[in-house]
C-alpha cells in the first residue's frame with residue numbers, strides 16, 4: 352500500500368515530477384489513490400503518507416498546501432473520512448487545473464502588443480500568460496534562460512516551439528546583456544511569503560535586479576495555493592540545497608579546499624515585483640497577506656502547533 356506513496360515521493364525528490372503546480376497536483380492525486388487503498392486505521396495511515404510526501408522537497412509551499420488541503424478531511428468513521436479525503440483531493444486537483452486559464456487571461460492583459468518577454472526556468476503559470484499573450488498578438492518573442500543546473504530552460508523552449516512562439520535560449524549569466532531588448536519579465540513562483548516576497552528558481556532575484564535597473568516590469572504568475580500561510584506566523588521558507596553533483600563533475604568535487612554549493616531557489620523582495628498574477632486577479636505583492644487570509648483560510652495555534660484550515664473558492 353505504501354508503495355504508491357514511496358514511489359511518488361521518489362519521483363518528486365529526483366524531479367522526475369517537478370514544477371510547483373505539478374508536484375502539488377501529483378501529491379493530491381497520490382493521496383487520493385492512497386486513501387482509496389487504505390483498509391484500516393485511516394488517520395494513522397494517511398498521516399504517515401502525508402509525512403512521506405511532505406519530506407521530499409521543502410521549498411514549494413504548493414506541496415504543503417495540497418497535502419494540508421486533503422488532510423483536513425472529516426468524517427465519523429473510516430468510510431466517511433475516505434470519501435471526504437477523496438473529495439478534497441479532487442477539489443484541489445480541480446483548483447490546479449482551472450487556475451492557469453484565468454492566470455493566462457489576466458496576465459496577458461498586462462502585456463502590450465508585440466512585446467518581448469523574458470522568462471526563467473520552466474513555469475507552467477508563466478507559460479500560461481505567455482501563450483495567451485502570444486495568441487492575442489501581445490507577445491512576439493521570448494527569451495528563455497537555460498536555468499542551470501537542471502536546464503529547465505530546455506523544457507521551456509521546447510514548449511514555446513511547440514506553441515509556435517519564437518524563442519531565444521540564453522545562459523543565465525546573459526540576462527543583463529539582453530535585458531535592454533526585453534519589455535517584460537514573466538516568471539513563476541514556488542512560494543509567495545506573507546510579506547510579498549517571491550521564492551523561485553535560483554537566479555530569479557538576479558533577473559529582478561537587472562529588470563529594475565533597466566525599468567523592465569517584473570511580473571510573477573502564481574496560483575493562490577503558492578502563497579504560504581506558514582510565513583504569516585513567522586516561519587521562514589526553507590531553501591532546498593540539492594546535491595553538489597548536479598553542479599560539478601567528480602574531479603572538481605574532489606578538489607581539496609573547494610566546496611560546491613547548489614541552492615535551488617532564491618528570494619526576490621517585493622520591491623522588485625510589479626504585480627502578481629493569480630487566478631483571482633492581478634494583485635500587488637503587498638496584498639499577499641490578504642490572499643493568505645481570505646483564500647487559504649485561517650490559521651491557529653493549537654498546543655503550540657500551527658494548524659491551518661484551508662478554504663477553497665471556485
Ligand SMILES: O=P(O)(O)OC[C@H]1O[C@H](OP(=O)(O)O)[C@H](O)[C@@H]1O
Nearest residue numbers: 369370371372474475476539540552
Ligand atoms: O508551478 P509552475 O508555475 O509550473 O512552476 C513554478 C516553479 O517551480 C519550478 O521549480 P522546480 O523546477 O520544481 O525546482 C521553478 O522554480 C518554477 O518557476
